Amino acid sequence: MATVQDIEIRDSAARTAQAADELQDVQGDKMVLNMGPSHPATHGVLRIVLELDGEIITRADPDVGYLHRGDEKIAENMTYTQFIPYTDRLDYLAPLANNVAYALAVEKLLGIEKDLPLRCQYIRVMCAELARISAHLLGLGAFAMDMGAVTVFLLIFTEREKIYNLAEAISGARFTTSYTRIGGVMRDLPPGWLDQCQKFCDEFIPALSEVETLLTRNRIWVDRVRNLAVISRADAVDYGLSGPNLRGSGVEWDLRKNQPYLCYPDLEFDIPTGSIGDCYDRYLVRMEEMRQSVRILQQCIQKIPGGADNKTNELVNVPDGKVVLPPKQKVMTKMEELIHQFILVTQGMNCPPGEIYFGHENPKGELGFYINSRGGGTPYRMKIRAPSFVNLSIIPKIFPGCLISDTVAILGSLDFVMGECDR
Amino acid sequence: MLPSELAQKLKTRFGDLISGPAEFRGEITLKIADAEKIVEVCRYAKNNLDFNYLVDISSVDNYGEDPRWTVVYHLRGLTHGGELRLKTDVGEEKSELPTVTTVWKTADWHEREIYDMMGIRFRGHPDLRRILMWEGYPYFPLRKDFPLAGKPSELPGVAFTQPAPLEGGPFITVAGGEDAIHREPRVRNPEE
Numbered sequence: 001m002a003t004v005q006d007i008e009i010r011d012s013a014a015r016t017a018q019a020a021d022e023l024q025d026v027q028g029d030k031m032v033l034n035m036g037p038s039h040p041a042t043h044g045v046l047r048i049v050l051e052l053d054g055e056i057i058t059r060a061d062p063d064v065g066y067l068h069r070g071d072e073k074i075a076e077n078m079t080y081t082q083f084i085p086y087t088d089r090l091d092y093l094a095p096l097a098n099n100v101a102y103a104l105a106v107e108k109l110l111g112i113e114k115d116l117p118l119r120c121q122y123i124r125v126m127c128a129e130l131a132r133i134s135a136h137l138l139g140l141g142a143f144a145m146d147m148g149a150v151t152v153f154l155l156i157f158t159e160r161e162k163i164y165n166l167a168e169a170i171s172g173a174r175f176t177t178s179y180t181r182i183g184g185v186m187r188d189l190p191p192g193w194l195d196q197c198q199k200f201c202d203e204f205i206p207a208l209s210e211v212e213t214l215l216t217r218n219r220i221w222v223d224r225v226r227n228l229a230v231i232s233r234a235d236a237v238d239y240g241l242s243g244p245n246l247r248g249s250g251v252e253w254d255l256r257k258n259q260p261y262l263c264y265p266d267l268e269f270d271i272p273t274g275s276i277g278d279c280y281d282r283y284l285v286r287m288e289e290m291r292q293s294v295r296i297l298q299q300c301i302q303k304i305p306g307g308a309d310n311k312t313n314e315l316v317n318v319p320d321g322k323v324v325l326p327p328k329q330k331v332m333t334k335m336e337e338l339i340h341q342f343i344l345v346t347q348g349m350n351c352p353p354g355e356i357y358f359g360h361e362n363p364k365g366e367l368g369f370y371i372n373s374r375g376g377g378t379p380y381r382m383k384i385r386a387p388s389f390v391n392l393s394i395i396p397k398i399f400p401g402c403l404i405s406d407t408v409a410i411l412g413s414l415d416f417v418m419g420e421c422d423r
Numbered sequence: 424m425l426p427s428e429l430a431q432k433l434k435t436r437f438g439d440l441i442s443g444p445a446e447f448r449g450e451i452t453l454k455i456a457d458a459e460k461i462v463e464v465c466r467y468a469k470n471n472l473d474f475n476y477l478v479d480i481s482s483v484d485n486y487g488e489d490p491r492w493t494v495v496y497h498l499r500g501l502t503h504g505g506e507l508r509l510k511t512d513v514g515e516e517k518s519e520l521p522t523v524t525t526v527w528k529t530a531d532w533h534e535r536e537i538y539d540m541m542g543i544r545f546r547g548h549p550d551l552r553r554i555l556m557w558e559g560y561p562y563f564p565l566r567k568d569f570p571l572a573g574k575p576s577e578l579p580g581v582a583f584t585q586p587a588p589l590e591g592g593p594f595i596t597v598a599g600g601e602d603a604i605h606r607e608p609r610v611r612n613p614e615e
Contacts, residue, residue: 073564073571111448240527251501356450359478368479381484389536390529423555
């Protein structure tokens with residue numbers, strides 16, 4: 001008895017051609033259909049104006065900006081530290097990763113990124129990877145749910161809940177973490193956190209494998225996502241895609257490897273890439289990235305200086321009173337610390353004039369901060385390079401020729417967040 | 424090849440047009456004297472120096488200075504991994520420079536955003552419309568003379584028109600201002 005069955009997959013061109021034949025009789029004038037901004041498959045407030053010929057999309061015009069809050073303007077009017085909570089609200093599915101990205105950017109401006117204590121670097125890497133798993137899980141769950149596989153959505157939320165618990169344990173908040181500070185983190189890991197994290201890692205891989213059995217070889221799933229919205233290597237680079245969308249098209253580019261920061265050079269992990277660049281490849285890349293993130297987490301748990309309870313009193317902040325708030329007890333008893341505290345809170349740290357760009361490998365892609373400083377505690381101009389914004393700009397290129405029911409699959413595979421896109 | 428060598432190559436090719444390189448925190452910045460030549464420089468950088476990836480375009484409002492605008496391009500070569508920043512100034516009267524969408528497609532939305540936020544136009548852009556604000560919005564909110572509190576505009580009830588977007592928000596006061604009103608950034612209006 002045969003146990004392996006061949007799956008026949010027609011490419012999108014063939015499907016489109018067949019659909020076009022069937023629709024020959026009813027083809028007439030083109031119709032304009034408005035999708036969003038409040039549509040369950042647009043994951044927030046994306047609006048797409050679709051021009052349809054029957055069921056086939058002939059033109060797509062994404063309309064973004066419904067969630068624009070003027071973050072860049074706000075940043076010009078507050079100190080660097082005060083902007084940290086705003087970074088939570090960029091990619092609100094991975095606030096910890098945004099915190100890390102922003103802190104690293106300001107530290108680059110200050111020139112202290114090499115002075116970060118090793119324990120702090122490990123903590124930040126763990127935060128970023130937990131955020132990556134959490135964001136990919138939600139991306140995957142929403143993607144699958146839009147395609148009718150609601151079970152996946154429920155399964156992944158069990159796992160995400162554990163990540164939220166971990167985030168809550170370190171930062172006190174489940175969602176808006178604001179965990180990093182310029183020059184370090186808010187506080188050291190709480191007791192038992194590493195064990196909890198280890199437990200999560202152990203339970204996560206079987207759970208992910210279970211999800212994978214529901215999708216990866218599922219006939220319906222494969223039929224709907226394979227060969228759909230193929231983005232060629234050249235297009236992916238030309239349109240500035242980043243993250244899993246870029247790697248899905250076969251471009252091996254990951255800032256953690258190519259422009260290493262924090263302690264990533266000390267950690268072993270692989271960069272998965274796709275071969276065709278279709279929705280299925282992007283899905284597979286995200287699945288593998290989660291496994292790699294767990295691999296990174298497990299190495300961090302082993303290697304973190306100070307271990308679980310930090311008996312050796314490793315620092316988690318840069319020991320510089322002009323950047324990081326001094327300990328409360330010293331502020332209350334020592335003159336110099338009191339002055340530092342006062343200056344830091346009222347005016348912010350004194351950044352040198354100059355301009356830097358720092359790109360961080362966020363779950364959605366490259367989250368970059370361009371900071372133009374004229375000295376002092378506030379940026380003169382801060383541009384946020386949001387990966388979702390750039391990733392969405394390829395929609396007018398890949399939508400035409402697809403069926404209207406493919407839109408939800410393509411949007412799910414692009415995995416964007418409007419909070420970050422609109423800033 | 425190191426970014427500094429690539430910058431040097433660009434400089435040899437274009438001579439006086441390019442000043443720099445300035446280095447800060449390991450990043451190389453080149454300044455292009457004539458904004459009209461930006462496409463030429465970018466095309467050369469892409470075709471001959473393999474800067475195939477445009478990371479970002481941003482803009483700076485040097486309010487009160489001349490020229491008023493600076494447009495900043497972040498280039499990256501995915502094959503050699505080098506990065507380069509190109510800057511060019513644009514005067515307020517003209518507020519226009521050629522588009523680089525012909526070099527990298529990703530420039531499309533970046534340029535639309537700059538037009539939307541700063542009001543700098545890109546000549547030859549295929550579809551220069553507002554992107555984050557709505558069509559018909561009369562101001563350019565990232566300009567330094569646009570107050571943080573916002574300005575009244577059409578579409579009442581849809582868009583925010585009242586001041587104090589975050590009452591009691593954490594905006595810093597500027598140390599040394601005359602009184603509380605002058606120290607409060609939401610009330611500060613650069614036009615006065």
